[in-house]
Structures are given as structure tokens and as C-alpha cells.
Amino acid sequence: MNKSRRTASTSPAQRITAAIIEKLEQGTKPWVKPWRGVPVSRPLRSCGTPYRGMNTFWLWMVADGCGYASPYWMTYRQCQVLGGQVRKGEKSTVAIFYKSYTKEVENAEGEADTENRRVLKAYAVFNADQCDG
Numbered sequence: 001m002n003k004s005r006r007t008a009s010t011s012p013a014q015r016i017t018a019a020i021i022e023k024l025e026q027g028t029k030p031w032v033k034p035w036r037g038v039p040v041s042r043p044l045r046s047c048g049t050p051y052r053g054m055n056t057f058w059l060w061m062v063a064d065g066c067g068y069a070s071p072y073w074m075t076y077r078q079c080q081v082l083g084g085q086v087r088k089g090e091k092s093t094v095a096i097f098y099k100s101y102t103k104e105v106e107n108a109e110g111e112a113d114t115e116n117r118r119v120l121k122a123y124a125v126f127n128a129d130q131c132d133g
Helices: 012-025 054-066 076-081
Strands: 093-106 112-127
Touching: 012 054, 012 093, 054 093, 054 112, 076 112
Parallel strands: none
Antiparallel strands: 093 112
């Protein structure tokens, strides 16, 4: 896994796509893992809730590439709240939050109407193996 500095102009989707393409060009299918009887856990938030969707695949791929054994991932602040500290020089990876919902709004005539909305956020997360305490 390439741990180089990221530019602000690169979106999380572009970073994830580039990493997947890099693995494919190396001849590795990142979604196929030779588990060899090792216990497997989905990536977990600091509270123990499993990640879902693309985050599961992405964080597995990052953990494998960087050699992390812990399934736990957290933000810098979550690490501090739990009494830990991210080691100096450690690089974060991205986790994605996506949600779609409908909201009632008033239209131009003042009548109630529903509007579809989406939220997409990216968070910088660290693996527990990158933290002390």
C-alpha cells in the first residue's frame, strides 16, 4: 500500500479507485484473500460496530497492505477519548459515510413536497495498531 502524501485535490473515490487499480496491475485481486485459517473480523469502529459496504473491503485492503492485525479503526479524536494516542508520523486512511433520505420542504406555491437528499462524508481514520494506549 502506498503511504505517500495525499493532495487535497484527490477525492476519496479517486484514492480508493487508484489503490484498487494499483493492486490489479500488480496481479493481485484485492477482494480475494488467502485466509489460511486465520480468524477474520470485519473492520470495526472504535465502539465495536462493524463497517459496512465499501468501507469493509477498503479497510481490509489497507490493513492487509500495511500489516495491521487489529480490526479496530478510529478517528484521531476517538483515539484520544479512549485514552490512546496516534503515534507520531502515522498516516490515516479514509472511511466513507453515505446516507440518503427524504425531507419535507415547501415548494414555490407554499405546498408541502418531499425532496431526496444525500450525504457523503469522508473521515480520516487510524487502525488501532497505529495507536499507543
